[in-house]
Amino acid sequence: APHWGCLRHNAEIIERVEGKLHEQCRHYIKLLRETCHELALTHGKMEQALLPLRTTLRLAAAKGDEMMGQAPVTNTLTLAQAVSLAEELVEMYAKDLHLKRLIVDDVVAQANRDVLIVYLTSWEMMPYVDKRRQSELFDMLTPPAPLFHPNSSPSPNATPPRLSSSSYEDDDPYA
Structure with missing residues (x-):
């Protein structure tokens, strides 16, 4: 019970404050569940994007084609x-999604303020997502920009497009 x-x-x-608190609780629990659902959909899309690449590697291995795995994807x-x-990268997000699902499942029944603080901190910190490594992976997986576009002149200030983690962080991961 609150003090x-x-x-x-x-x-x-x-009575009035408790009523409003319960109403807000229901609203935020619904938002957490919706967020987890969106994260799960995004994780599924990540897995689907990897499927053709994994399949290509497996087929090459089954045929004994060692060179296919060595085929260049970028420079x-x-x-x-x-x-x-x-x-x-996908594994980091999968672990983070699992943690968030555990939190959502327990937060409804959790009355201990200290545990709730740990849950909220864990949600925000994303302990399974190594930000330094995530940035390195994005840098490695982002293909270099073409030196010039066939229909335009090269721009000396052009920068290559980069995979962004901002959507993961802004909309509460994976979106």
């Missing part, structure tokens, strides 16, 4: 390396 301090003797205030990565790096 009401100087309001503990005012039943009307306690610095082979197909096998790109798949491995992408799988590492």
Whole structure:
């Protein structure tokens, strides 16, 4: 039970505040569940995007074609390396999604304030997502920009497109 301090003797205030708190709780629990659902959909899309690459590697291995895995995907990565790096990134997000699902499942019944603080901190911190490694992986997996576009002149200030983690962080991961 919450500590009401100087309001503990005012039943009307306690009743009104508790009602509003319960209403807000239901609303935020619904948002957490919706967020987890969106994260799961995004994770599924990530897995689907990896499927053709994994299949290509498996078929090549089944045929004994060692060279296919060494086929260049970018100037610095082979197909096998790109798949491995992408799988590492997807695994980070899968673990984070699992953690968030556990939190959502328990937060409804959790009355201990300290546990709730740990849950909220864990949700925000994303302990399974190594931000430094995530940035490295994005850099490695982002193909270099073409030196010029066939229909335009080269721009000396052009920068290559980069995979962005901002959508993962802004909309609460994976979106």
